[in-house]
Amino acid sequence: MKALVLNCTLKPSPQESNTEALVNIVIKELEKLGVKTTLIRIADRNVMTGTKSASQGDGDGWPAILEELLSSNILILASPTWVGTLSSIAMRVLERINGLYSAFDEHGRPVTYNKVAGFVVTGEEDGARHVVTEMAGALMDVGFTIAPQCYTYWNNGPGPGKAYLKSDFRKEWSSETGKLAAANVVAIAKALKHTPMPPMK
Amino acid sequence: MKALVLNCTLKPSPQESNTEALVNIVIKELEKLGVKTTLIRIADRNVMTGTKSASQGDGDGWPAILEELLSSNILILASPTWVGTLSSIAMRVLERINGLYSAFDEHGRPVTYNKVAGFVVTGEEDGARHVVTEMAGALMDVGFTIAPQCYTYWNNGPGPGKAYLKSDFRKEWSSETGKLAAANVVAIAKALKHTPMPPMK
Amino acid sequence: MKALVLNCTLKPSPQESNTEALVNIVIKELEKLGVKTTLIRIADRNVMTGTKSASQGDGDGWPAILEELLSSNILILASPTWVGTLSSIAMRVLERINGLYSAFDEHGRPVTYNKVAGFVVTGEEDGARHVVTEMAGALMDVGFTIAPQCYTYWNNGPGPGKAYLKSDFRKEWSSETGKLAAANVVAIAKALKHTPMPPMK
Amino acid sequence: MKALVLNCTLKPSPQESNTEALVNIVIKELEKLGVKTTLIRIADRNVMTGTKSASQGDGDGWPAILEELLSSNILILASPTWVGTLSSIAMRVLERINGLYSAFDEHGRPVTYNKVAGFVVTGEEDGARHVVTEMAGALMDVGFTIAPQCYTYWNNGPGPGKAYLKSDFRKEWSSETGKLAAANVVAIAKALKHTPMPPMK
Numbered sequence: 181m182k183a184l185v186l187n188c189t190l191k192p193s194p195q196e197s198n199t200e201a202l203v204n205i206v207i208k209e210l211e212k213l214g215v216k217t218t219l220i221r222i223a224d225r226n227v228m229t230g231t232k233s234a235s236q237g238d239g240d241g242w243p244a245i246l247e248e249l250l251s252s253n254i255l256i257l258a259s260p261t262w263v264g265t266l267s268s269i270a271m272r273v274l275e276r277i278n279g280l281y282s283a284f285d286e287h288g289r290p291v292t293y294n295k296v297a298g299f300v301v302t303g304e305e306d307g308a309r310h311v312v313t314e315m316a317g318a319l320m321d322v323g324f325t326i327a328p329q330c331y332t333y334w335n336n337g338p339g340p341g342k343a344y345l346k347s348d349f350r351k352e353w354s355s356e357t358g359k360l361a362a363a364n365v366v367a368i369a370k371a372l373k374h375t376p377m378p379p380m381k
Numbered sequence: 382m383k384a385l386v387l388n389c390t391l392k393p394s395p396q397e398s399n400t401e402a403l404v405n406i407v408i409k410e411l412e413k414l415g416v417k418t419t420l421i422r423i424a425d426r427n428v429m430t431g432t433k434s435a436s437q438g439d440g441d442g443w444p445a446i447l448e449e450l451l452s453s454n455i456l457i458l459a460s461p462t463w464v465g466t467l468s469s470i471a472m473r474v475l476e477r478i479n480g481l482y483s484a485f486d487e488h489g490r491p492v493t494y495n496k497v498a499g500f501v502v503t504g505e506e507d508g509a510r511h512v513v514t515e516m517a518g519a520l521m522d523v524g525f526t527i528a529p530q531c532y533t534y535w536n537n538g539p540g541p542g543k544a545y546l547k548s549d550f551r552k553e554w555s556s557e558t559g560k561l562a563a564a565n566v567v568a569i570a571k572a573l574k575h576t577p578m579p580p581m582k
Numbered sequence: 583m584k585a586l587v588l589n590c591t592l593k594p595s596p597q598e599s600n601t602e603a604l605v606n607i608v609i610k611e612l613e614k615l616g617v618k619t620t621l622i623r624i625a626d627r628n629v630m631t632g633t634k635s636a637s638q639g640d641g642d643g644w645p646a647i648l649e650e651l652l653s654s655n656i657l658i659l660a661s662p663t664w665v666g667t668l669s670s671i672a673m674r675v676l677e678r679i680n681g682l683y684s685a686f687d688e689h690g691r692p693v694t695y696n697k698v699a700g701f702v703v704t705g706e707e708d709g710a711r712h713v714v715t716e717m718a719g720a721l722m723d724v725g726f727t728i729a730p731q732c733y734t735y736w737n738n739g740p741g742p743g744k745a746y747l748k749s750d751f752r753k754e755w756s757s758e759t760g761k762l763a764a765a766n767v768v769a770i771a772k773a774l775k776h777t778p779m780p781p782m783k
Numbered sequence: 784m785k786a787l788v789l790n791c792t793l794k795p796s797p798q799e800s801n802t803e804a805l806v807n808i809v810i811k812e813l814e815k816l817g818v819k820t821t822l823i824r825i826a827d828r829n830v831m832t833g834t835k836s837a838s839q840g841d842g843d844g845w846p847a848i849l850e851e852l853l854s855s856n857i858l859i860l861a862s863p864t865w866v867g868t869l870s871s872i873a874m875r876v877l878e879r880i881n882g883l884y885s886a887f888d889e890h891g892r893p894v895t896y897n898k899v900a901g902f903v904v905t906g907e908e909d910g911a912r913h914v915v916t917e918m919a920g921a922l923m924d925v926g927f928t929i930a931p932q933c934y935t936y937w938n939n940g941p942g943p944g945k946a947y948l949k950s951d952f953r954k955e956w957s958s959e960t961g962k963l964a965a966a967n968v969v970a971i972a973k974a975l976k977h978t979p980m981p982p983m984k
Contacts, residue, residue, distance in 0.1 A: 190832055190833060190834060190878070223832070229793055229826070229871060229872065230793060231793060231865060262834065262874075262877075262878050262881065263877050263878065263881045263921040263924060263925070264711035264712065264715060264920060264921065264924065265874070265917060265921070266874070267874070267878070268832060268871045268872070268874035268875035268877075268878055269832065269871070271865075271868070271869070271870070271871035271874045272871035274865070274866050274871075275793070275865050275866065275870070275871055278865060278866045290529070290530070292529065293529055305711070306708050306709065306710050306711045306735065306737060306739070307708065307711050307712065308708050308739070308740070309518070309522070309666035309707070309708045309709050309712070310666065310709065310711070310712035312518065313514055313515065313517070313518025313519075313666060314514065314868060316514070316517055316518055316521055316527065317510070317513065317514025317517055317518065317867060318514075318866040318867060318868070320517055320527050320528075320529060320530070320531065321510070321530065321866060321867065322530075322866070323529045323530055324529055325526065325527065325528060325529050325569060326517065326521050326526065326527035327521075327526060328491070328493065328494055328521060328524045328525055328526050328578070329491070329521070329522065329524055330521065333708065333739075333740055334739075334740045335708065335739055335740055336738070336739065336740070337708070337710070337735075337736075337737055337738065337739060337752070338710070338734075338735055338736045338737055338738070338752055338755055338756050338759075339752060339755040339756070339759065341752070350739070350740055350741060350743070353740055353741040354740050354741070357740075357741065363579075364578070367576075367578045367579055368526060368572075368573075368578075370576055371572040371573055371575070371576035371577075372569075372572055374572070374575055374576045375568075375571055375572035375575045375576060376572075377529070377565070377568045377569075378564075378568055391631055391632060391633060391677070424631070430592055430625070430670060430671065431592060432592060432664065463633065463673075463676070463677050463680060464676050464677065464680045464719075464720040464723060464724070465719060465720060465723065465912035465913065465916060466673070466716060466720070467673070468673070468677070469631060469670045469671070469673035469674035469676075469677055470631065470670070472664075472667070472668070472669070472670035472673045473670035475664075475665050475670075476592070476664050476665065476669070476670055479664065479665045506912070507909050507910065507911050507912045507936065507938060507940070508909070508912050508913065509909050509940070509941070510867035510908070510909045510910050510913070511867065511910065511912070511913035514867060515667060518666060519665040519666065519667070522665060522666065523665070533941075534909065534940075534941055535940075535941045536909065536940055536941055537939070537940060537941070538909070538911070538936075538937075538938055538939060538940060538953070539911070539935075539936055539937045539938055539939070539953055539956055539957050539960075540953060540956040540957070540960065542953075551940070551941055551942060551944075554941055554942040555941050555942070558941075558942065692931070692932070694931065695931055711920070711924070714920065715916055715917065715919070715920025715921075716916065718916070718919055718920055718923055718929065719912070719915065719916025719919055719920065720916075722919055722929050722930075722931060722932070722933065723912070723932065724932075725931045725932055726931055727928065727929065727930060727931050727971060728919065728923050728928065728929035729923075729928060730893070730895065730896055730923060730926045730927055730928050730980070731893070731923070731924065731925075731926055732923065765981075766980070769978075769980045769981055770928060770974075770975075770980075772978055773971075773974040773975055773977070773978035773979075774971075774974055776974070776977055776978045777970075777973055777974035777977045777978060778974075779931070779967070779970045779971075780966075780970055
């Protein structure tokens with residue numbers, strides 16, 4: 181079983197990403213559950229803006245990521261919280277994934293069917309659950325199955341507060357919730373492996 | 382396999398419900414797929430306001446609905462669109478379902494695990510996809526699995542327009558999409574029947 | 583200048599409302615700024631479900647509240663956070679306010695023009711900014727002006743945490759932000775008093 | 784009086800932008816009302832990703848746009864609808880505007896105070912009102928005043944349909960609503976010109 185984790189922080193490496201720090205706990209749990217996991221920080225790749233999954237031009241970083249996605253059973257989408265919602269980079273990823281809308285497998289099913297999504301969100305302020313909801317709605321629409329209780333988040337309101345890496349506040353809640361999320365996406369991915377969505381032609 | 386369909390129109394019977402008209406197409410498909418389906422119009426029951434799943438007082442209509450929900454594999458939540466979002470009755474239902482947050486089965490799993498959700502939305506104006514996203518996010522959070530492409534909707538913008546029952550515009554899209562949604566929630570429900578979420582204690 | 587404050591907690595009096603506790607700080611500031619303020623807890627009135635602003639039936643509590651609203655310059659909508667979004671009671675209020683869509687004054691303007699909105703949200707978990715955004719979008723749509731930085735909130739995540747009245751965490755932030763919100767809705771209400779929206783016929 | 788209109792289509796010039804076609808109706812009305820209007824298509828400028836309003840690096844197109852914004856009374860944010868929500872480019876703009884959070888004028892007021900926002904949204908499917916709500920919530924948070932009924936949109940659901948430029952369906956509704964939105968943002972901008980937000984120090 182394979183998982184792809186896309187960190188949609190606005191900060192390219194080697195800058196420290198709070199989102200990545202929480203993501204790493206989820207990845208560790210996925211690997212403990214036997215899932216081979218690949219982590220990509222979108223800001224490090226030249227993912228072009230567009231609504232196609234195919235290359236949008238020379239040097240477009242998306243097609244290589246798409247290849248990983250298509251060979252994975254699980255997608256973990258991770259985003260910081262900005263202005264109360266998901267990052268523009270997470271939106272850019274959703275727009276490119278949305279380009280799969282008309283891509284079908286040899287059984288006539290959308291290529292996203294039988295794939296499961298989960299989420300990780302951090303922020304210096306309130307908004308994480310809205311971010312999760314927006315990402316879940318978008319991925320369900322294009323054909324992902326959304327596992328039960330498949331997310332974790334961290335922020336510490338009210339108002340602008342510390343960053344995840346600068347605080348110790350209730351981080352154990354976020355870690356435990358992240359482990360549960362990992363277990364839940366794996367459980368649904370296994371169920372879909374044993375009983376895939378039926379052929380559509 | 383059993384499905385519970387909750388119509389969250391603001392109108393009690395015998396008033397005509399546009400949402401119910403579209404819901405009926407989904408129900409017909411569910412039954413064709415061998416699912417025993419129960420339809421309840423929330424406005425006809427005295428579902429009290431509150432955040433517990435247990436009775437909130439004399440005459441509370443929720444506990445009887447909850448019993449149906451707990452014995453179902455599939456929940457179809459249907460809502461009209463008001464002020465761009467879900468109806469207050471759909472919110473009331475989500476608040477009562479949220480009361481299940483601390484209810485576990487004999488294997489230590491939330492009682493909502495292994496249940497699948499789908500959605501039907503109508504409106505005289507834009508907003509359906511937001512309504513679906515809000516309902517999906519809320520049900521995933523309390524433990525439902527959200528099937529891929531598990532919704533249909535009908536509205537006919539821009540601006541305030543005709544009601545579903547008064548129009549013929551692209552209703553075949555809504556019907557076909559509703560049938561696909563029915564097939565998808567059934568596929569996920571079967572996958573979870575064959576491979577349930579693992580025991581948690 | 584007059585303000586109406588609608589507390590959309592799910593709890594009727596005399597139960598303690600966390601939302602009301604934070605609301606009271608905003609009310610105190612409004613009165614300090616010379617605004618006569620009326621506070622109504624919706625759960626104490628029999629506000630019927632419906633989409634008309636006119637009475638929906640015998641004993642409907644809405645028309646009396648509407649009268650207050652129509653004579654006010656400012657509306658403060660206050661809601662708890664449930665399942666990551668606004669309460670079903672806040673939604674019910676928005677549905678009734680939405681019934682004003684076709685109510686115009688003697689100058690042909692929607693009766694909501696020249697009225698200003700602000701918001702107060704509490705919760706035991708993340709979601710407040712989404713609640714504010716949803717309420718702002720709905721009230722703007724029906725004709726209210728949304729003042730800049732016109733809200734305050736309190737919650738203390740991540741994950742389900744303490745209630746406002748049971749915690750001391752960063753309450754000063756919520757108080758100061760609430761005072762700023764009060765000043766801002768008053769500033770916009772004054773601007774609209776001096777320079778009202780132009781007649782539309 | 785000055786207005787800045789930011790078209791957040793994903794398509795750079797000279798590609799045809801549906802959003803721009805509807806935007807042009809609003810611009811025409813703004814100019815008829817005596818407002819000097821500047822239109823910028825973000826995809827034509829190299830607006831870098833980041834959370835600062837200051838330059839994020841060599842060739843960053845944002846500072847020049849920011850200068851226009853700071854000298855304008857009105858901001859019209861225009862976005863297409865993708866995956867049911869605003870474009871990643873609109874989000875990128877909101878992230879850069881959010882960088883103004885700590886920028887104050889000589890009277891201690893946020894530099895965004897006394898500025899008014901309005902919105903234009905197009906799409907091939909449902910979602911416009913959610914897009915408007917998200918943009919309104921974000922701009923209010925950073926200090927813009929949101930005018931009443933300050934948006935127009937066009938889409939023609941249900942399901943993926945024609946583009947604005949390829950359809951004649953109810954375009955007069957979108958035009959008339961856009962003219963009203965233009966009048967409303969101008970009315971609020973005038974009110975704020977006559978009675979600005981009070982000095983804060």
